[in-house]
Amino acid sequence: MSRWIQDGDNVDLTNERKKATFDTERMSAWIHGGAEVLKRRREILAFVKSVDDFNDPVPVEFLSREERILNNARKVVAMTGNTDQIDGSDFFGEGMYYQALTMGRDLHAMSLHYVMFIPTLQGQTDDDQLDEWLTKAISRAVIGTYAQTELGHGTNLSKLETTATYDPATEEFVLNSPTITAAKWWPGGLGKSSNYAVVVAQLYTKGECKGPHPFIVQLRDDETHIPLKGIRLGDIGPKLGINGNDNGFMLFDKVRIPRNALLMRYAKVKPDGTYVAPAHSKLGYGTMVFVRSIMIKDQSTQLAAAATIATRYAAVRRQGEISPGKGEVQIIDYQTQQFRVFPQMARAFAFMAAATEIRNLYMTVTEQLTHGNTELLAELHVLSSGLKSVVSWDTAQGIEQCRLACGGHGYSQASGFPEIFGYAVGGCTYEGENIVMLLQVARFLMKAAEGVKKGTANLADIGAYIGKTGGKTSRLTTHHHYTDKDLIEDLEHVARKQVFRAYDRLKKAQDHLRPEDAWNSVSVELAKASRWHVRLYLVKNFLNKVSLAPQDLKFVLTDVARLYAYDIITSSIGAFLEDGYMTSQQINEVKEGLYECLAKLRPNAVSLVDSWDYDDKELKSVLGRRDGNVYPALLEWAQNSQLNKTEVLPSYHKYLGPMMKDARSKL
Numbered sequence: 295m296s297r298w299i300q301d302g303d304n305v306d307l308t309n310e311r312k313k314a315t316f317d318t319e320r321m322s323a324w325i326h327g328g329a330e331v332l333k334r335r336r337e338i339l340a341f342v343k344s345v346d347d348f349n350d351p352v353p354v355e356f357l358s359r360e361e362r363i364l365n366n367a368r369k370v371v372a373m374t375g376n377t378d379q380i381d382g383s384d385f386f387g388e389g390m391y392y393q394a395l396t397m398g399r400d401l402h403a404m405s406l407h408y409v410m411f412i413p414t415l416q417g418q419t420d421d422d423q424l425d426e427w428l429t430k431a432i433s434r435a436v437i438g439t440y441a442q443t444e445l446g447h448g449t450n451l452s453k454l455e456t457t458a459t460y461d462p463a464t465e466e467f468v469l470n471s472p473t474i475t476a477a478k479w480w481p482g483g484l485g486k487s488s489n490y491a492v493v494v495a496q497l498y499t500k501g502e503c504k505g506p507h508p509f510i511v512q513l514r515d516d517e518t519h520i521p522l523k524g525i526r527l528g529d530i531g532p533k534l535g536i537n538g539n540d541n542g543f544m545l546f547d548k549v550r551i552p553r554n555a556l557l558m559r560y561a562k563v564k565p566d567g568t569y570v571a572p573a574h575s576k577l578g579y580g581t582m583v584f585v586r587s588i589m590i591k592d593q594s595t596q597l598a599a600a601a602t603i604a605t606r607y608a609a610v611r612r613q614g615e616i617s618p619g620k621g622e623v624q625i626i627d628y629q630t631q632q633f634r635v636f637p638q639m640a641r642a643f644a645f646m647a648a649a650t651e652i653r654n655l656y657m658t659v660t661e662q663l664t665h666g667n668t669e670l671l672a673e674l675h676v677l678s679s680g681l682k683s684v685v686s687w688d689t690a691q692g693i694e695q696c697r698l699a700c701g702g703h704g705y706s707q708a709s710g711f712p713e714i715f716g717y718a719v720g721g722c723t724y725e726g727e728n729i730v731m732l733l734q735v736a737r738f739l740m741k742a743a744e745g746v747k748k749g750t751a752n753l754a755d756i757g758a759y760i761g762k763t764g765g766k767t768s769r770l771t772t773h774h775h776y777t778d779k780d781l782i783e784d785l786e787h788v789a790r791k792q793v794f795r796a797y798d799r800l801k802k803a804q805d806h807l808r809p810e811d812a813w814n815s816v817s818v819e820l821a822k823a824s825r826w827h828v829r830l831y832l833v834k835n836f837l838n839k840v841s842l843a844p845q846d847l848k849f850v851l852t853d854v855a856r857l858y859a860y861d862i863i864t865s866s867i868g869a870f871l872e873d874g875y876m877t878s879q880q881i882n883e884v885k886e887g888l889y890e891c892l893a894k895l896r897p898n899a900v901s902l903v904d905s906w907d908y909d910d911k912e913l914k915s916v917l918g919r920r921d922g923n924v925y926p927a928l929l930e931w932a933q934n935s936q937l938n939k940t941e942v943l944p945s946y947h948k949y950l951g952p953m954m955k956d957a958r959s960k961l
């Protein structure tokens with residue numbers, strides 16, 4: 295390697311960092327919730343880096359699936375020995391950082407254990423069950439997963455086919471998969487790792503079906519780990535991403551489980567088979583809401599990682615010329631490049647701000663529920679469903695934009711993008727398919743619109759704009775005088791208009807169609823209304839958070855927040871023009887504002903992404919290296935390829951060599 299010296303063109307990122315107009319360290323503290331949290335995060339990172347078992351001997355993208363699963367399992371066990379250092383059960387806080395550093399864009403044998411199994415036990419068991427199961431789960435004496443989805447049904451829970459039929463003679467439930475489509479399909483860690491699961495099955499008692507309920511079920515023998523009699527289990531095979539996880543399938547053949555396997559915090563079955571219904575029909579949704587809430591943080595972290603890679607690489611990479619004779623240009627100086635990458639950075643900031651809010655709301659609701667208060671449950675359900683949908687969607691698209699912005703090297707696994715995308719895009723589907731989630735949000739919006747029309751609406755915070763009467767035209771004059779208040783009013787106008795457009799169309803359709811058909815016939819408009827509702831929330835929340843930021847950070851954060859909002863407006867120009875609410879001149883003003891933000895963010899870009907404080911070990915991207923020393927690192931990374939371990943591949947000897955030899959002999 296020493297024979298070839300470094301190309302003098304390679305950019306030292308320290309020069310980029312000197313251009314920043316703010317203090318990166320202070321920005322990092324602001325992002326992470328204070329200097330103390332940032333310090334703790336760094337301590338954890340330093341600790342994890344110091345333990346050999348947490349590190350990957352070779353980059354995981356070079357491993358087979360089995361090797362990846364083994365690699366992850368080793369880290370899980372290393373984590374067990376260090377739980378006093380790292381509490382992996384706190385997925386809002388340190389657990390998340392831990393995830394990011396050690397497993398990153400993969401899930402491991404115990405991911406579902408922490409994200410779904412333990413939270414379900416905490417949320418759905420009665421006191422006796424909690425005593426029995428939580429200690430075992432937290433100590434890792436058992437590894438659990440969450441098995442709800444089936445081969446035939448995921449979204450439509452009411453049509454799940456797995457049955458749990460109560461037998462009062464033995465005080466047991468009989469778990470059964472009557473058909474192939476009843477096979478549980480997808481649960482993380484089910485294929486080979488977990489020995490327990492929360493299984494969702496249709497509860498039958500006294501000849502009546504009471505709908506889907508959660509049961510705790512042992513799947514594998516404690517000693518041998520072989521599936522128990524009557525349970526067929528396996529791995530579902532390779533996927534687009536998350537291949538270090540053994541997502542599994544499972545079929546039951548009349549498996550008997552005790553009565554108290556039913557998680558009985560809300561619904562109960564008495565020994566004689568009498569069913570006791572939960573006090574509130576939505577109480578069982580707690581775990582889903584929890585996971586959706588943490589997903590906002592998780593997704594924003596993935597988009598931030600992608601934006602970090604694309605921004606740093608854009609500062610390193612030189613291509614083409616702007617002024618002849620002045621040498622090749624850092625691609626970050628092209629406006630088109632800024633237009634592609636900076637909005638992704640802005641989105642990641644906006645999503646992180648929302649993640650903090652939704653976390654706080656989740657905590658409040660959980661506290662209220664312990665006192666039997668369900669007042670905010672619906673709001674949390676709507677907000678978490680809508681945010682989950684919009685954020686995961688925009689994250690997936692944003693990652694792809696970042697990848698494209700890195701040209702050919704973005705296509706290499708060395709960039710990190712394939713792993714990031716493969717992981718993040720799964721979030722569009724699990725925990726509620728995105729469109730289905732938007733349609734759930736739309737139910738709330740249609741109810742709110744109905745209330746406004748009838749004068750009975752009682753709209754708190756997030757839905758209040760639906761009941762407002764806004765101006766007929768935008769107040770925007772020039773982008774220099776475009777206040778946060780004006781901007782929010784403009785977005786509120788479009789969101790409100792879409793809510794009532796969907797509502798009016800729904801009402802019209804209901805005149806001649808059955809309610810379900812009417813709903814389906816306007817569902818594209820309904821989903822649109824939900825998207826606007828969520829985007830409005832994201833902008834409002836971000837602007838508000840920025841308005842409370844320290845003065846020295848506020849300048850640059852305002853550019854970031856404005857870019858986020860302007861990008862939303864300029865991506866949907868028609869919505870602002872169609873009813874004459876804005877003129878094309880006003881839209882041009884927004885565009886000017888956007889271009890100005892790009893130019894203002896250019897000198898701050900590298901430092902802004904630095905503020906997320908990713909360590910190279912976390913980022914796992916050759917292109918996104920903190921020191922910008924991309925090219926030698928790419929050559930070194932490629933040496934990991936199995937194909938480079940031999941001078942000539944056996945395939946040459948077996949197929950290609952003889953073919954060419956034969957062809958040569960015939961010339």
Ligand SMILES: Cc1cc2nc3c(=O)[nH]c(=O)nc-3n(C[C@H](O)[C@H](O)[C@H](O)COP(=O)(O)OP(=O)(O)OC[C@H]3O[C@@H](n4cnc5c(N)ncnc54)[C@H](O)[C@@H]3O)c2cc1C
Pocket residue numbers: 406440441442443446447448449450479480481482536541720723724725726727728729730733
């Ligand atoms: C990476 C990954 C991990 C997963 N982990 C788990 C796990 O640990 N445990 C578990 O139980 N499950 C898990 N799942 C399954 C996941 O929860 C389901 O895939 C998800 O709920 C969607 O259900 P589905 O696959 O049946 O999609 P479908 O519902 O069949 O969706 C297919 C299409 O139909 C549309 N559609 C469906 N219903 C409607 C409707 N009512 N109105 C309009 N359009 C509709 C959807 O929008 C979508 O476009 C995982 C999935 C993935 C991808």
